[in-house]
Amino acid sequence: GEGARADEASEGGESESEEGDPVVDNVERAAKLLDQIIQETVEQIFVEEAVEEVIPGDGDNDDGSRRKGASPDVDREAVxxxxxxxxxxxxxxxxxxxISAYVQVAESSGDFGLLSLLAAIREEVLAAVSGEMQPDIQVVQLLARLVSIEDRLEVLRVANRGGGQALGINVPAAPIEKVESTAARLIDEMEVQENVPSWQLLYQLLLVRETARQLHPNVDAAGVYGTTVVSSSFSPSEIPQAEAALIKELCVVNEPMARRAFVMDKFEQCRELDEYRDDKGGKVKLKRTARGFTPRSDGPTDGDTEEPGMDVFDVRDIRPGRLIDCIINMRVALQxxxxxxxxxxxxxxxxxxxCDVxxxxxxxxxxxxxxxxxxRRELGDSA
Known part of the structure; x- marks a missing residue:
């Protein structure tokens, strides 16, 4: 069944978990829970469809016969x-x-039934969690799913004014200061991990945080947040060494487009290395890094070779949100x-x-x- 096929995404982690790595333990616990949800859903749908086949509902098949090949009328979403x-x-x-790791495996194997179920699970989890969230969390989640800059600005302004309708959505009341601090906290929680759980979500949250900062009462005449950022991943007096080294390199590049390209290259390198997955199961390969705070030991770590020319900092230690925070804090200190x-x-x-990157x-x-x-829709329609 689909649960058995999804098991591929969580294979191969037993030897690492023996070391008691909390990151590995969290990933494996989440994978087991996802397996359980998939299995329970498939089994419950199977049971209800079987019952419906034997005892059709009152409105089904008035002529007493079911159309050949038709699926029983079961509310799969409710299940x-x-x-x-x-x-x-x-x-x-x-x-x-x-879920993202399982999606990669399902895509590579062409399992469109599992892909559809995973997408439904993701949406249902988001909807369920949203119902229990504080207003500022709900606004951040809503903003993180918007693509348009104009839409983000409209929702932020409506939330800051006390809530109301925007883009046909009921937006809760949440002051910009709360939205900024909530997005910042979520970003810190993602970036302090050895492997970023979802780079796409991280970039979407960064757009929320920086949009809120640019509308924040603390923004200065240049349009930049003008107060020292307090991050849970480093103290205000501390500049993480990887980000500090990158800023130092950027400061001597005079051409704006060259600086932008340099930042883009570092972010892409970091993401590619961070998302590296082994060939056997699609499981995230968890690398040990210094996360930018302590000098790295000489030589390869965990069987990986160091990047050439990375003697100043390891590109895997760069985090986009932390880099922006460091730029802001250095600027505030210099002012x-x-x-x-x-x-x-x-x-x-x-x-x-x-921010452009x-x-x-x-x-x-x-x-x-x-x-x-x-x-997926086209392949599903043609199947």
Missing amino acids: LRAVVRKHLQELDGSFMAA RDKADERIIDRLSAMYFET VLEQADRGNERTMADERA
């Missing part, structure tokens, strides 16, 4: 909703990452110290250039997602 809500309290931040305005202006430019990465991901969905 899935009941299963998801049964396990709602067990869901954590690793669950959506587990406080009455530093050369040219340096402050350079950091302002770097802030907007990095985040926007482009998010747009690319949205385009890929829409293309994949179109392809």
Whole structure:
């Protein structure tokens, strides 16, 4: 069945979990929960369809015969909703990452039935969790699913004014300050992990955070957030070494497009390495990195060879949200110290250039997602 096929995505992690790595444990626990939800859903639908075959509903087949090949009238969405809500309290931040890993395996094997079920599970989980969220979390989730800059601005303004209708959606009341701090907290939780659970979600959340910051009361005349950022992943007095080294390299590049291309290249390298999956099961290969805070030991780690030319910092340690926070904090510190305005202006430019890269990465991901969905629909229709 579909649950058995999905098992491929969680194979191959036993030897790593023996070390007691909490990240591996979380991934494996989420994979087991997803297996359970898939299995319970498929079994419940099978049982209800079997019952419907034997005892049709009152409105079914008035002539007493079922059209040959027709599926029994079972509310599959209701079945899935009941299963998801049964396990709602067990869901954590690793669950959506587990769904993404299973989707990759299902796509590679052409299992469109499982893909459809995974998409339905994802939507049902989001809907169930949204119902229990605080208003600021609901607004962040809504904003993270919007593609248009104009739509994000409209929803943010409506939320900040006390809530109401925007884009045909009922938007809860949430001040911009709360939206910014909530998005920032979610980003910190994703970036402090050794492997980012979902880069696409990270980029979407970054768009939410930076849009909120650019409308925030603390924004300065240049349009940049003008107050020291307090992050849960590093203290205000601390500059993570990977981001500091990257900023240092960017500061000596005079051409804006060259700086932008440099940031784009580093983000793409980091994502590719972070999302590396072994060939056997599609499981995330968890690499140990310093996360930018402690010097790396010489030589390869965990059997991987170090990137050439990465003697200053390891590209795997770069995190987009942390880089933006560091640029803001360096700029605030230099303004406080009455530093050369040219340096402050350079950091302002770097802030907007990095935001542009985040926007482009998010747009690319949205385009890929829409293309994949179109392809799945077309293949499903032709099947």
